[in-house]
Amino acid sequence: MQKRVFMVAGYNTVSLGSGRSEFNPKKENPGIEHYMMEAGRATLNMINGAKNVDESVVGNFMASRFNNQAHLAAFIPSIDKDLLYKPSVRVEGACASGGLAVVTAVKSILAGTADVVLAIGVEVQNTVKAMYGADHLALADYHKKRQAGHAYFFPGKFSDRAGAYANAYGEEYMRKGLAQWYANCIENARLCETAQEYENKNEHLIETGLMPPDGSRFVDHLNFTDCSKVSDGASAIAVVSEEGLKRIGISAREAIELVGFAQTEDNIMEEPGDPLELSTTKVSVQQAMQMAGIKKEQLATVETHDCFTIAGLLATEAFGFADKGKGAAFVANGHTSRDGQIPFNTTGGLIAWGHPTGATGVHQVVTILEQLSGKAGQAQIPIPDDKPYGMTVNMGGNDKTVVSMVFKKCD
Amino acid sequence: MNNLDRYQNITVLGAAGKMGSGILLLNVLHSVRLMHQPQNADKTFVIHAIDQSYERLEGVMNYLKTQVLKWAEKNIVELRKQFIRRSHLIDNKDIIEAFVNDAISIVKPSVTIESAYQSYLVFEAIIEDEAAKTDVLRKIKTNNPNHPFFLSNTSAIPISILDKKAGLEKHIIGCHFYNPPAVQKVIEVVELKDGLPELSQLVKDFAKHMGKLIVEANDIAGFIGNGFFMREIKYAVDLYESLKKELAPAEALLAVDKISHELLVRPMGIFQLMGYVGIDVCSLIMRVMDNYLLEPLQCSFLDDLLNKGFRGGQNADGTQKDGYFRYSKGKAVEVLDIDSQQYISIDTIEAKVNDFLAVKTKTYSWNQLSRSKYKEKHLNEYFESINQEKSKGASLAKDYMQSMKAIGQKLYEDGVTKSIDNVNAVMMNGFYYLYGPVNNFIK
CATH class of the missing domain: 1.10.1040 (N-(1-d-carboxylethyl)-l-norvaline Dehydrogenase; domain 2)
Known part of the structure; x- marks a missing residue:
């Protein structure tokens, strides 16, 4: 990269929704502006004020339907009066909107138009019941596919992938992997106070994860436990240049450096060529690692887009940690757990931390920042000296928009 | 006349009562699903909801809308498959709204007994009083040329008494629902001795279609x-x-x-x-x-x-x-x-x-x-x-x-x-x- 780019001052709100004791679906819950202000102000406080910010980016998927609100960039000045009249933009790429927000901020730094960019991701989804939320989320695929699609459109899409996986490699074999992915996520979320499943008390996680799906009530090949949460929340982070770090008065040791990234797009009008593969994710991961000049063995941890447990399994294969068809065994054998060969989603991922869609890509970067800078609290995993890298993969739609980023711990 | 013909014109008596409104809801859900079957596309389904006042009926219509909406939301996976041919309905919301509108359009609220004179099936859920029940059932039997089947929700009065006193010629069966009828799984069915087999079969088919459990009781006051x-x-x-x-x-x-x-x-x-x-x-x-x-x-x-x-x-x-x-x-x-x-x-x-x-x-x-x-x-x-x-x-x-x-x-x-x-x-x-x-x- 022509310039060094750093991530610093990350903040996650609580991921609010079912599972959190403070959540009551029958009462009015905080709106999108509340989350933007909470996350934005927390990050601004850490970088010594909004006066240091040159530009802002907000990633959001579907406020226009969940909240009857568009034009989110114009909410940025409500976060702080020092953001008034400064450039601000909203970006959208379905569930990869957060990742796009970070990448857009990075490009401003690289282009030299800014040294400090505030990147926020936000989504508030608990405004409607699940069956209506499914309508909104279905817009992440080609609208002409909706009519023939499942009532729960995206669970239906990933259920089809799980069905193909089960058909190719065995139902029981796959289910063991999915159950272990679910169990890992819940156990990790119990270590993170902002996680939606932080209070989960289930003592029989594997047993729960092994329950056979019921296609008459939901989808054919996935359970509710295989799905990410319906969440409200926001995450924010400052994306800065070396000059930016000086301006905000924070040392590089408290930051992480972006050393490679890729933003990869597939044709939304076409179905995946091979349902057994996250092809776009695979290309995206390879491009980002190539740009960073690292191998997967140098990664200490990965935050991947497990909107469904099957997406987690397929991600291990897209990364090359497991061969094609071996992801279920790789996960079932504990290699992705927090003390495994490559810890994935150390605060619960989308399955258990939560999935406020537009915020997820930013949340993933905040998690990597916390892990690599040693500030992950109870959820902290060891970062070996020979593995100073962490990576995020943020996916929009059915593997259509993918943002991958490689970060390095700063010495 | 087969069961499908009979389902096309139904009356629920006492439709705004605690039990009647539930029986009405069950019938609405049953009929609207029949209506949506492709082979029934050319058929019309009607349910007369009869009670004493329009105020009470307005209340029951609101209750129906709420309950049908809840049912549709809960069963959206099944509904979406049923509605696949209606290509203009894209979102779950479109399908749920269409289902609720279709369901409510079947129901014809009425305060006059004459509305029942064209029905083939009459669900009775009025006050637990022999004279009141007998009077209303006799009127319908006398004036309805379609030889309707009567399904009484009585929980106490012997069916044979209602049959004799209203002159129903064995066109009656006890069909005792539990409160709330849409939720409670059991229907206590009381057949007359030498009752009509086709009436008994109709109740069995209805119960099966609605996922209900039939328990047979004999015709002794209070039943089980x-x-x-x-x-x-x-x-x-x-x-x-x-x-x-x-x-x-x-x-x-x-x-x-x-x-x-x-x-x-x-x-x-x-x-x-x-x-x-x-x-x-x-x-x-x-x-x-x-x-x-x-x-x-x-x-x-x-x-x-x-x-x-x-x-x-x-x-x-x-x-x-x-x-x-x-x-x-x-x-x-x-x-x-x-x-x-x-x-x-x-x-x-x-x-x-x-x-x-x-x-x-x-x-x-x-x-x-x-x-x-x-x-x-x-x-x-x-x-x-x-x-x-x-x-x-x-x-x-x-x-x-x-x-x-x-x-x-x-x-x-x-x-x-x-x-x-x-x-x-x-x-x-x-x-x-x-x-x-x-x-x-x-x-």
């Missing part, structure tokens, strides 16, 4: 459900009178309720259940049954309460009216001292009642066990421990259980049902008991 419930009320009242020798009235009432609720692991105690159904309704059913049975069932205890103005039952919003208990946020907080006609805070007397019962065995809540995979095991262990216990509460609970078993067995011996299992099935599915009253828990 009320045959059991009314006799249990008498037992509970006698027990209350007996405990009043040792406890204050409110304490005795609370003690009986606790025995029948907590110690028998039921969803609610017998006095709470009476209040839920309505003290007036219980009294009416007893009086009606009394007309047809040799065994005296009428209960002056209930009549006295009614005279004092305590009726129980529910408000329009589903909250409980004052009866044996007063409620706050759905929970009983005060209990009636019948003698002084004053309500007393349960908190102030509960400890004394618990001391009186002095049960040492750890009880399970009904809620807890109803969701447990190990329900049977826990029930066995619990009653085994109660069997061993010498406390007053355990002794009263054992007596109560034995008396309930005797009531169930007597229903069988009296010919109300051909099987003990039917008694248990009605009490478990219609009253949400975790186990049938005829059991071997108590040795």
